[in-house]
Amino acid sequence: GDSVTQMEGPVxxxxxxFLTINCTYTATGYPSLFWYVQYPGEGLQLLLKxxxxxxxxxxxxxxxxxxxxxxxxxxxxxxxxxxxxxVYFCALHNTDKLIFGTGTRLQVFP
Amino acid sequence: EAxxxxxxxxxxxxxxKKITLECSQTMGHDKMYWYQQDPGMELHLIHYSYxxxxxxxxxxxxxxxxxxxxxxxxxxxxxxxxxSHTSQYLCASSDRxxxxxxxxxxxxxxxxxx
Numbered sequence: 001g002d003s004v005t006q007m008e009g010p011v012x013x014x015x016x017x018f019l020t021i022n023c024t025y026t027a028t029g030y031p032s033l034f035w036y037v038q039y040p041g042e043g044l045q046l047l048l049k050x051x052x053x054x055x056x057x058x059x060x061x062x063x064x065x066x067x068x069x070x071x072x073x074x075x076x077x078x079x080x081x082x083x084x085x086x087v088y089f090c091a092l093h094n095t096d097k098l099i100f101g102t103g104t105r106l107q108v109f110p
Numbered sequence: 111e112a113x114x115x116x117x118x119x120x121x122x123x124x125x126x127k128k129i130t131l132e133c134s135q136t137m138g139h140d141k142m143y144w145y146q147q148d149p150g151m152e153l154h155l156i157h158y159s160y161x162x163x164x165x166x167x168x169x170x171x172x173x174x175x176x177x178x179x180x181x182x183x184x185x186x187x188x189x190x191x192x193x194s195h196t197s198q199y200l201c202a203s204s205d206r207x208x209x210x211x212x213x214x215x216x217x218x219x220x221x222x223x224x
Binding site: 034038041042043044045049087089103 | 114200202211217
């Protein structure tokens with residue numbers, strides 16, 4: 001069945017460091033791909049999405065490119081801030097289901 | 111800004127009690143979901159609904175039940191709570207008429223069963 005695999009956390013970075021959180025997927029057909037973010041004590045929010053191969057989603061300085069050849073959707077940010085500390089979930093939508101990865105906790109220190 | 115609300119925010123109860131977790135949305139979304147989030151952060155879909163009078167079980171078996179009598183309301187009930195039900199419960203909704211759907215999440219209910 002369809003699945004999403006994320007790198008395990010926590011990812012610990014200093015402010016202004018470069019961030020990469022890896023995400024790969026397995027799916028039949030042509031899924032849409034998402035990154036959701038969960039700040040402490042809150043529900044999930046959509047961060048960005050890409051609906052077809054080679055699309056790049058971007059928001060708040062975060063980017064991810066839908067790579068069909070490597071079945072990947074890695075999240076990147078050039079310069080993280082303390083306020084980016086949260087849990088990040090990669091997800092795919094295929095047929096009628098949204099499937100989440102296990103989440104990656106990001107901790108950014110000043 | 112998401113217009114989906116969950117109450118209570120935190121709940122601590124004793125074993126054997128019946129509880130209902132409330133979820134309401136004001137966006138007119140047809141599709142609603144309940145996810146259980148374990149301490150390791152992983153999300154498990156336990157129930158979903160495509161509209162009024164529609165309820166389906168999700169990927170993770172759960173002893174909870176849901177109902178969908180009104181579009182905006184999707185409560186989750188545990189008839190007899192046990193410590194194994196301790197978890198974070200997240201409600202979400204989406205518009206079934208939009209492909210590649212975005213989910214809107216509530217802030218969650220943190221349930222602790224003693």
